[in-house]
Amino acid sequence: MSEAAFARERPFGWPQRLICLYGIVWRESLRFLHQRERFISALVRPLVWLFIFAAGFRQTLGVSIMPPYDTYVLYEVYITPGLMAMIQLFNGMQSSLSMVYDREMGSMRMLLVSPAPRWFLLTSKLIAGVAVSILQVYAFLVVAYFWEIEPPTWWGYLTVLPALALSGLMLGALGMLLSSLIKQLENFAGVMNFVIFPMFFASSALYPLWRVQQGSPWLATVCRLNPFTYSVELIRFAFYGQVNWLALGVVAGCTAAFLGAAIIAYDPARGMLMRRGG
Amino acid sequence: MTAVTAAPPKTAVSALSVENVSHAYGERIALDEVSFHVAPSSFTVLLGLNGAGKSTLFSVITHLYASRSGVVRIFGCDVARKSGAALALLGVVFQQRTLDPDLSVAQNLAYHGALHGIGPRETRVRQAAQLARVGLADRAGDKVRYLSGGQMRRVEIARALLHWPRMLLLDEPTAGLDIKARAGLLEVVRGLIADEGIGVLWATHLVDEIRDDDHVVVLHKGRVLADDSSRSIVLAADASSIGEAFTRLTGPGREEADW
Numbered sequence: 437m438s439e440a441a442f443a444r445e446r447p448f449g450w451p452q453r454l455i456c457l458y459g460i461v462w463r464e465s466l467r468f469l470h471q472r473e474r475f476i477s478a479l480v481r482p483l484v485w486l487f488i489f490a491a492g493f494r495q496t497l498g499v500s501i502m503p504p505y506d507t508y509v510l511y512e513v514y515i516t517p518g519l520m521a522m523i524q525l526f527n528g529m530q531s532s533l534s535m536v537y538d539r540e541m542g543s544m545r546m547l548l549v550s551p552a553p554r555w556f557l558l559t560s561k562l563i564a565g566v567a568v569s570i571l572q573v574y575a576f577l578v579v580a581y582f583w584e585i586e587p588p589t590w591w592g593y594l595t596v597l598p599a600l601a602l603s604g605l606m607l608g609a610l611g612m613l614l615s616s617l618i619k620q621l622e623n624f625a626g627v628m629n630f631v632i633f634p635m636f637f638a639s640s641a642l643y644p645l646w647r648v649q650q651g652s653p654w655l656a657t658v659c660r661l662n663p664f665t666y667s668v669e670l671i672r673f674a675f676y677g678q679v680n681w682l683a684l685g686v687v688a689g690c691t692a693a694f695l696g697a698a699i700i701a702y703d704p705a706r707g708m709l710m711r712r713g714g
Numbered sequence: 715m716t717a718v719t720a721a722p723p724k725t726a727v728s729a730l731s732v733e734n735v736s737h738a739y740g741e742r743i744a745l746d747e748v749s750f751h752v753a754p755s756s757f758t759v760l761l762g763l764n765g766a767g768k769s770t771l772f773s774v775i776t777h778l779y780a781s782r783s784g785v786v787r788i789f790g791c792d793v794a795r796k797s798g799a800a801l802a803l804l805g806v807v808f809q810q811r812t813l814d815p816d817l818s819v820a821q822n823l824a825y826h827g828a829l830h831g832i833g834p835r836e837t838r839v840r841q842a843a844q845l846a847r848v849g850l851a852d853r854a855g856d857k858v859r860y861l862s863g864g865q866m867r868r869v870e871i872a873r874a875l876l877h878w879p880r881m882l883l884l885d886e887p888t889a890g891l892d893i894k895a896r897a898g899l900l901e902v903v904r905g906l907i908a909d910e911g912i913g914v915l916w917a918t919h920l921v922d923e924i925r926d927d928d929h930v931v932v933l934h935k936g937r938v939l940a941d942d943s944s945r946s947i948v949l950a951a952d953a954s955s956i957g958e959a960f961t962r963l964t965g966p967g968r969e970e971a972d973w
Contacts, residue, residue, distance in 0.1 A: 448798050448831055451831070452830075452831025455828050456828055456830075458828060459825050459827070459829060460825075460829070462825070463821075467817075542810030542812040545806075546826070548776075548778060549776050549777075549806050549829075550801065551797070551798040551801040551830065552798070552831070704778065704779045704794070705780040705794070
């Protein structure tokens with residue numbers, strides 16, 4: 437047979453890499469469709485916040501005029517971008533949870549025996565997770581629309597897309613970095629508590645920063661140092677067809693930093709993988 | 715393929731060569747100057763108990779992580795330096811089950827094909843041939859969840875062959891299988907050597923999977939204690955079977971091969 441000879445001469449260039457990327461995104465989407473509970477819980481979580489938390493607080497918390505809003509807005513409207521970012525935060529952590537799980541189940545190893553460069557494989561995996569998170573956000577927006585939460589123009593649904601893509605990349609890269617540092621599944625639950633909740637609450641997702649500043653200047657500083665705040669603001673402005681340049685810069689910078697660190701952590705020679713044996 | 719060339723070109727290059735590979739996790743030494751070769755078209759058994767260092771060795775060969783020292787080459791390609799070229803020549807069946815149970819056999823194979831840069835159409839063509847080889851041609855549309863343990867292993871072998879590797883690595887592939895499934899699996903893999911000229915490294919702790927003319931590498935506590943044909947190892951250890959030879963080599967007080 438000459439098959440083997442062909443295999444040896446087959447290069448792994450960009451056409452092959454694109455096939456590889458497509459395959460990884462395709463598999464992640466298929467798996468997502470098969471895990472209906474995951475989809476439903478991803479949808480129910482923000483809706484609980486929207487329908488119960490926000491409805492309860494709308495009397496106590498009014499939001500005054502502040503960019504990008506040019507009128508007073510209801511509290512539900514204010515927290516919607518925060519909930520969109522929350523979906524991505526959970527998704528980013530969950531897809532890295534699945535990486536921890538995958539690694540234990542061996543399919544992470546399956547992924548890493550591909551001839552594609554490792555940074556490319558990890559980035560593809562990340563993009564697949566972001567694609568799933570964007571699907572979840574739009575499903576949430578459909579429900580929110582019927583709750584009369586919508587952008588000022590229909591363009592908002594389009595302009596928010598790049599913001600979602602970038603913020604999804606940042607949160608996914610953070611999750612990937614954490615997954616490389618976590619030894620076992622059990623430890624992950626702890627990280628969820630120590631990462632997801634502080635990131636969500638100490639941000640501008642639930643309250644505007646000037647309000648936090650009035651209550652606790654110290655907490656406001658923490659919020660300003662929290663990259664998640666900038667995810668929320670990037671999405672908030674993009675939903676209104678505007679760009680928050682500071683948020684864009686911070687999110688882009690953090691994405692590069694987290695992804696770079698994750699690639700180093702998964703690097704065969706320098707990485708953390710070998711420390712735990714196998 | 716219509717173009718049938720003669721036997722694969724005879725070269726001195728090993729399908730797999732492991733040269734002076736050492737690795738440690740902190741203080742614990744997992745591999746200590748491990749060296750051996752697997753010739754193309756040969757069946758090599760990596761024989762060792764649990765904890766002998768087989769899994770670490772597999773992680774190094776598949777480039778999950780780099781060893782502290784030493785070189786692993788697949789048909790001359792250094793795994794650490796030319797990992798892409800090396801991995802393209804390598805097919806792997808891991809000890810853990812790595813199929814997605816919720817996806818069909820065909821979907822699992824398509825994913826693997828994509829990871830190796832093979833498009834969906836080409837994968838469909840190849841998958842038919844590989845599934846037929848392992849006797850599962852009619853199961854492509856079935857969910858993996860509904861296959862037996864032995865059938866899943868066969869699918870994993872079909873998957874590992876999808877990108878036409880020249881070296882196949884199997885880590886305890888018969889673990890958890892019944893006698894019949896084990897025999898079937900061995901038959902399939904031994905057939906590959908004859909039909910395709912693939913080099914096979916078969917890690918196991920079960921001596922009854924070894925034939926007299928198989929090449930056997932005995933790994934114990936991270937060191938290679940024997941590296942020869944099964945027959946020669948038995949003779950050298952003055953034993954009556956490879957099982958007895960293995961016990962003598964690795965038994966208490968025999969940390970080193972002193973023959």
